Amino acid sequence: MLDIDHDINDLSLVDQGSERIEWAFSEMPVLRAIQERFQQDRPLAGARISGCLHITTETANLARTLKAGGAELVLCASNPLSTQDDVAASLVKHHRIPTFAKRGEDNDTYYRHIEKALDHRPQLTMDDGADLVSELHKNRRELLDDIIGGSEETTTGVIRLRAMAADKALKFPVIAVNDAMTKHLFDNRYGTGQSTLDGIIRATNILLAGKTFTVAGYGWCGRGIAMRAKGHGAQVIVTEVDPLRALEAAMDGFRVMPMLEAAACSDFIVTATGDKHVLDIAHFEVIKDGCVIANSGHFNVEINIPALESLAIDKHSPRLHVETYTLADGRQVRLLAEGRLVNLAAAEGHPAAVMDMSFANQALSMAYLWRHGADLENAVHPVPTEIDNQVAQMKLAAMGLTIDTLSAEQLHYQASWQEGT
Secondary structure, three states, X not given: OOOOOOEOOOHHHHHHHHHHHHHHHOXXXXXXXXXXXXXXXXXXXXXXXXXXXXXXXXXXXXXXXXXXXOOEEEEEEOXXXXXXXXXXXXXXXXXXXXXXXXXXXXXXXXXXXXXXXXXXXXXXXXXXXXXXXXXXXXXXXXXXXXXXXXXXXXXHHHHXXXXXXXXXXXXXXXEEHHHOHHHHHHHHHHHHHHHHHHHHHHHXXXXXXXXXXXXXXXXXXXXXXXXXXXXXXXXXXXXXXXXHHHHHHHHOOOEEOOHHHHHOOOOEEEEOOOOOOOEOHHHHOOOOOOEEEEEOOOOOOOEOHHHHHHHXXXXXXXXXXXXXXXXXXXXXXXXXXXXXXXXXXXXXXXXXXXXXXHHHHHHXXXXXXXXXXXXXXXXXXXXXXXXXXXXXXXXXXXXXXXXXXXXXHHHHHHHOOOOOO
16 A cells, blocks of 8 residues: 555556656656756755646656655646546656546546645645646635745646736736747647647548648647648648737648638648637538547637537447537537547647656746745746746757857847947
C-alpha cells in the first residue's frame, strides 16, 4: 500500500508509464538542463505547488523538474479525457507525487480531484484552463491568503484570468506562460498543428488529401492546424471573426468565408477559438453529409453538442473516439473525442520537443514567482523577457545552432538618433 494520497485508474501500468516518461525526456533537452540546475540550486525549496494540468509524459517531466527544485507538488487533471493512466501510475509510485487523475473521469470526479489538489494549501498554482484558480476564488477563498502567485498554460485560461482581473476579482498575480513567445509561436503552432492532425487521423484513418478542411479560428493554434492540413493536401478554409486574422489567412493562401458557408462544403471542421458554440444548430442544419467535426480548443463548448443531439435521430460509435450522429434527413455528422481536445483525447498531445519550451517557461516562472510573486500586483503578467530569451537560447544550443551577435558599433547605432541618410 502506497503511503501517499492519490486517485488513479491502474497502478499496474507504472513500468509502461516510466518508459514513456523517459522517452519524452530524451526530447526535452532544455528541461533536462533546467532540472540539473534545479537539483543544485533548489530554487523552489519549501514551495507548495498545486498543478491542474494534462497528465501526460511531458507534464511528468515538468513535475520531476519542480520536485528536483525543492517543491512539494500535487497534481490533478485539467481535462477528463487527457490523462495518460500509465503516466499517472508512474508519478505516484516511482516519483511519489500525489496525483488525482483518471482518464474518462466524470464531472464530479474531475472537481473532486481539483479539491484534493487544493487541500494541499498551495502557495503557487499551475493551471491549464484556469479551473484551479476559478475554484479557489469561488469555493476555497480561505486559501487565498497563502497564494503567492500562479501560472497559466493555455489561451482559454488566460482569457478567463484577464476577465477576472478586469473585474478586480483576481486575488493574486498570474504569469501567462501561454503568451511567452517561446510558447505560443511553437507549442501552439507546431505542437497543436501536428497533434491535432495526429488525433484526427488516428480516430478516423481517413485520407486528408483532396478533402475540404475548415479551421475555425486563425490564432496561433488555428495557423498551425491550417498549415499542417494544407501539408497533407487538403483544401483549407478558415473562418474568423477578427478582420485582421481573416485577412492574414487570405494572404497565407487559405479560403476565408463564414462558417455557415463552410459547413455546407466541408469534409472536416476543427474548432480552435476558445469560444463557445462556434459550431451551432444553424451549421448542423446545413452541414455536409459525412462531415467529421472535432475540437482543438481547451473546453468542449466550441461545438454545441446538445444542439447536435437535439437534431439527431440516431447515434452510434463505429470506431474508438468517433460518434456518428444521423440527422432526420439521413445526413451523418461524425463527432470526434466527445468534442474534447482531439489532440489529447484521440492522440498523445503535443510532441515533447515543443513542450520542452513550454514547460521550461513553466519551471522558470514558478521559480520567479517564488522569489518575486509577493512584489507583483494582482493581475495577469507576461513571462519576463529574460526567461523567454533564455529558453530560446537554450533551445538553439540544444539544436546545435548558433546565431550572430551585435557589435559595439551596431549597438551604438541602434541607440543613436543622430545618424541618418
